[in-house]
Amino acid sequence: MMKSFARTGLVIAALGPSLPAFAAPVPRAFEPPPTLPGQGNVVALEAGVAPAVGGCRPQGSISRSGSIVSVVLNFVRGRFFINNPDPTDPQPDGLDPVELRSYGGCKSGPAIFVKPGDTLRVDLINQLAKDDPSCLPNPPEGLGLPALVGCFNTTNLHTHGLHVSPAGNSDNVLLNIAPQTKFPYEINIPNDHPAGTFWYHAHRHGSTAVQVASGASGVLVVKGERPYTPPSPQNPKPIADIDTVLHDVNGAPFKEQLFLFQQIAYACFANQPNQPGGPWQQIYTTQGLYNANSPANIANAPWTCPLATSGNPVSPGVVENFGLQLDSSSIWDTNGRFTSVNGIVQPTLTVPAGEIQRWRFVHAGIHDTINIQLVRATPVGTTNLIATSALSGNRQQQKADLLAACNASTGTLIPQFEIASDGLTRTKLRTVHASEVGGVLESNYMQPGYRSDVLVVFPSDGDYCLLNQAAPKAERVSNGNGGGQGPTTPQLLAYIHVRGGQPVTGDLQAYVGKALYDANPTLPDAVRTGLRDGDLRPWAPFENLAPPAAGSQQQQAAFAINFPAFTVNNASYDPDVVNFTREVNTTDDWLLSAQGEPHIFHIHVNPFQVIDVTTTNTNGQQISIYNPDGTCKPDIVYADKQQLANQYCGMWHTFRDTIIVENNYQIRVRTRYDRYIGEYVLHCHILDHEDAGMMANIAIVPDLNAPGGGLGMAGMRHAKQPTATPAATPVGHKH
Ligand SMILES: [Cu+2]
Known part of the structure; x- marks a missing residue:
C-alpha cells in the first residue's frame, strides 16, 4: 500500500x-x-x-x-x-x-x-x-x-x-x-x-x-x-x-462464471438551468469543463464526478452526448473509465486451487479491445497489491504497479483452455499459453461482440491477475497513443485469489484432460481419449461448410471512414436500400477488408467459417498467414513485435459471428444462409461506427430467380410471367 x-x-x-x-x-x-x-x-x-x-x-x-x-x-x-x-475520485467511498x-x-x-x-x-x-x-x-x-x-x-x-x-x-x-x-x-x-x-x-x-x-x-x-x-x-x-461432459467424476457440473465485460462511458455534466442549447454539453474533467470547442488538454483529460456546490450543479454519470462521449477512436484511452465485470470495476474472485471452472467471457463493450491473459502475481517489495485487492489510481497510474506485480512471462502465464469461440464449440481445444516457440506469449484477444468459453484451473494458493494485456496499436480498436489504456498500458480486469483446494503439480493441460477422461467413462474409448487430448469434434456443431456453388459470386464487405462518412463498400447506411440480396439455403464466400483503422465485421442470423486470412508480403502479394494444417506461419506469429501471438492464429476454419478486420489483412469467410428468409444487417461492431453509417442491409429471399425473389404474390399475375429479365419487382430496393 x-x-x-x-x-x-x-x-x-x-x-x-x-x-x-x-x-x-x-x-x-x-x-x-x-x-x-x-x-x-x-x-x-x-x-x-x-x-x-x-x-x-x-x-x-x-x-x-x-x-x-x-x-x-x-x-x-x-x-x-x-x-x-x-483515490482522487471525489465521491464518498469511490462510488x-x-x-x-x-x-x-x-x-x-x-x-x-x-x-x-x-x-x-x-x-x-x-x-x-x-x-x-x-x-x-x-x-x-x-x-x-x-x-x-x-x-x-x-x-x-x-x-x-x-x-x-x-x-x-x-x-x-x-x-x-x-x-x-x-x-x-x-x-x-x-x-x-x-x-x-x-x-x-x-x-x-x-x-x-x-x-x-x-x-x-x-x-x-x-x-x-x-x-x-x-x-x-x-x-x-x-x-x-459440450455441456454434458463438463463435470467431475460424481457428475457435478463444473462451476461456471459469467464475465460480462462492459465499457460504460459515463460522464458527469455541468447542466446550468436554462442553458442555451439544452443540457449535456459540458463534461467535468480533471482539467476543467470539456465541450465541443475544448482544447486538446481538456478534451483528453480524464473525466471526473465532483461534488456539487452552490452554483455548480453536477449531474449523475450519464451517456447522453454522442460527439463528446463516444465519437472518437481514442476517447476510451483518455476518459479514465474502466472495463467492468458484471458492472463492477476490478472485483475480487476467490477460487480454490485445482478446481476446473468454465468461464464464459462476453465482450459487451464498444470501444476497447480486451486482450485476456491470466498472470500469476508476484509481491512487489513489502506490498502485495494483488493480495489485498488494493491497486489504486487511474489506469495510467496503476500501470507501473500492475507491470511489476503481474508481469506476463513463460513462468507466470496461466493457460486458458478455449472450448468455444463466439459461443460455438470448437473442433479442437485451443490452449492460450506461453508458447514454447521463441518465448511468444499467447493471449485471448476479445474484440467487441466476441465470446470465449474457457476452462481454467489454478495450480496453487496465491494471487493472480485477470489482465487486459497491452496490445499493439494495429491489433486494437482503440487507437490512442497512450495516456490511458493505450497500446502499452495493461489494465487489471479482476483480482483472482486462489485459496484452499488441492494444489496441482505438473502440466495443467494434462490435468484437465485427465479430469475429463476420468469423468466420462461411458464414452466410447476413442471418443474419450480424443476428449482427453482436446478433440472436441463430437460436440462441435459445425466442422466444414461445403464451398459455394460453381459460378457463384464472391461477396465483399470493405469498411472505411471518409470522415464524416462511415461506410461499407463506399456507402453509408441507408435504411431504404437493400445492399445485398441472397438466396436462402445457399452458400457464399465473403471477402472482408478495412482501411485506415481496424473495424469489426458482424453479421446476424448465420455464423461464418474463417476460410483464410491473408496479408501483404514484402513483394506486395497477398499470402496466407496459415500453414496447410492451420497453424500460423512462424514469421506471422512474431509479426506484432510485442511478443504476443497474432490474433488470427487459432481462428483457422473456426466458426464465428464476429471478427476484427485489421488493416493490411484480407479475410475470407464462408457462410450459408440457412433456413431463414428476411431482412437483417451486417455492420461494424464498434457501435458508434455502426450508428454513424457502417452498416448494410441484407435480404435473404426464397428464390433469386423468381419475380420479387419469390417474395409476395408478384409471380402469380399472368401478365407478369418471368421473361428474359425475370424480376417483376426490383429486389435491390425496398418498396
Ligand atoms: Cu468500425
Whole structure:
C-alpha cells in the first residue's frame, strides 16, 4: 500500500489542503450478473452458476411453461453506483452515482438461460421518457449528432449470435420500440440450435452505441443437455453438447462464471438551468469543463464526478452526448473509465486451487479491445497489491504497479483452455499459453461482440491477475497513443485469489484432460481419449461448410471512414436500400477488408467459417498467414513485435459471428444462409461506427430467380410471367 499512499500524498499537495484525505480503494467482491425473479424450472438451467449475492435485483420476471420461456424485460433509467478505484475520485467511498439506460435497473442486464427448442418470449417494456431532445427534428447542436444518430430513448432487442428468424417479432433489429411502449418478441430457438454463450443488447440504429455504452446488454446462455451418441447411417452427425461432459467424476457440473465485460462511458455534466442549447454539453474533467470547442488538454483529460456546490450543479454519470462521449477512436484511452465485470470495476474472485471452472467471457463493450491473459502475481517489495485487492489510481497510474506485480512471462502465464469461440464449440481445444516457440506469449484477444468459453484451473494458493494485456496499436480498436489504456498500458480486469483446494503439480493441460477422461467413462474409448487430448469434434456443431456453388459470386464487405462518412463498400447506411440480396439455403464466400483503422465485421442470423486470412508480403502479394494444417506461419506469429501471438492464429476454419478486420489483412469467410428468409444487417461492431453509417442491409429471399425473389404474390399475375429479365419487382430496393 505504500506506493498508493505516496501517490495520494502528491495529489493532496497538488489540490490543496482543504480536500479530505483520500483512501485506498475499497475491495469489491466479484458478483455474477443479476437474474430475473423467476418461477418454475427456469432456475434449474442455471445450475452451476453461482447466484447473485447482495447484487441488484432487476425489475421484470422470467417463467417457464413447457418449452415457452416468458421474460418481462424492463428498459429503464436505472440509478446506481459504479466503483472507481482512482483515490482522487471525489465521491464518498469511490462510488460514482450514475443514471443510465439499463435492463431492469441494474448495471448489467439479467442473465437469461434457455434451451434448444425453447420459444423465448420477451415483453420488452420501454419505460424511458417520451421527452427526448436527441429525437427532435432539429436536435440541439451541442449533442454532436451525425445524420441518423439520435432518439436515444427508442430501442429494440438483438439476440447476438442466435440462429433464429430475423423477421417479424423475432430477432428483428429493423424495429423502433418507442419510449412508453412495449413490444412482444417471440424468438423460436430451433431444436437443433447449438448450446453456447450468446448475448443480447439494444440495436436500434442511431441509439445502439449510446445504449450499449450505458450497459444495455446481458448474457444469453443456451444450455445443452444432449449427450454424445455415435454416428449412424441415419444420423451421420448427431448433435451433442459440450455441456454434458463438463463435470467431475460424481457428475457435478463444473462451476461456471459469467464475465460480462462492459465499457460504460459515463460522464458527469455541468447542466446550468436554462442553458442555451439544452443540457449535456459540458463534461467535468480533471482539467476543467470539456465541450465541443475544448482544447486538446481538456478534451483528453480524464473525466471526473465532483461534488456539487452552490452554483455548480453536477449531474449523475450519464451517456447522453454522442460527439463528446463516444465519437472518437481514442476517447476510451483518455476518459479514465474502466472495463467492468458484471458492472463492477476490478472485483475480487476467490477460487480454490485445482478446481476446473468454465468461464464464459462476453465482450459487451464498444470501444476497447480486451486482450485476456491470466498472470500469476508476484509481491512487489513489502506490498502485495494483488493480495489485498488494493491497486489504486487511474489506469495510467496503476500501470507501473500492475507491470511489476503481474508481469506476463513463460513462468507466470496461466493457460486458458478455449472450448468455444463466439459461443460455438470448437473442433479442437485451443490452449492460450506461453508458447514454447521463441518465448511468444499467447493471449485471448476479445474484440467487441466476441465470446470465449474457457476452462481454467489454478495450480496453487496465491494471487493472480485477470489482465487486459497491452496490445499493439494495429491489433486494437482503440487507437490512442497512450495516456490511458493505450497500446502499452495493461489494465487489471479482476483480482483472482486462489485459496484452499488441492494444489496441482505438473502440466495443467494434462490435468484437465485427465479430469475429463476420468469423468466420462461411458464414452466410447476413442471418443474419450480424443476428449482427453482436446478433440472436441463430437460436440462441435459445425466442422466444414461445403464451398459455394460453381459460378457463384464472391461477396465483399470493405469498411472505411471518409470522415464524416462511415461506410461499407463506399456507402453509408441507408435504411431504404437493400445492399445485398441472397438466396436462402445457399452458400457464399465473403471477402472482408478495412482501411485506415481496424473495424469489426458482424453479421446476424448465420455464423461464418474463417476460410483464410491473408496479408501483404514484402513483394506486395497477398499470402496466407496459415500453414496447410492451420497453424500460423512462424514469421506471422512474431509479426506484432510485442511478443504476443497474432490474433488470427487459432481462428483457422473456426466458426464465428464476429471478427476484427485489421488493416493490411484480407479475410475470407464462408457462410450459408440457412433456413431463414428476411431482412437483417451486417455492420461494424464498434457501435458508434455502426450508428454513424457502417452498416448494410441484407435480404435473404426464397428464390433469386423468381419475380420479387419469390417474395409476395408478384409471380402469380399472368401478365407478369418471368421473361428474359425475370424480376417483376426490383429486389435491390425496398418498396
Ligand atoms: Cu468500425
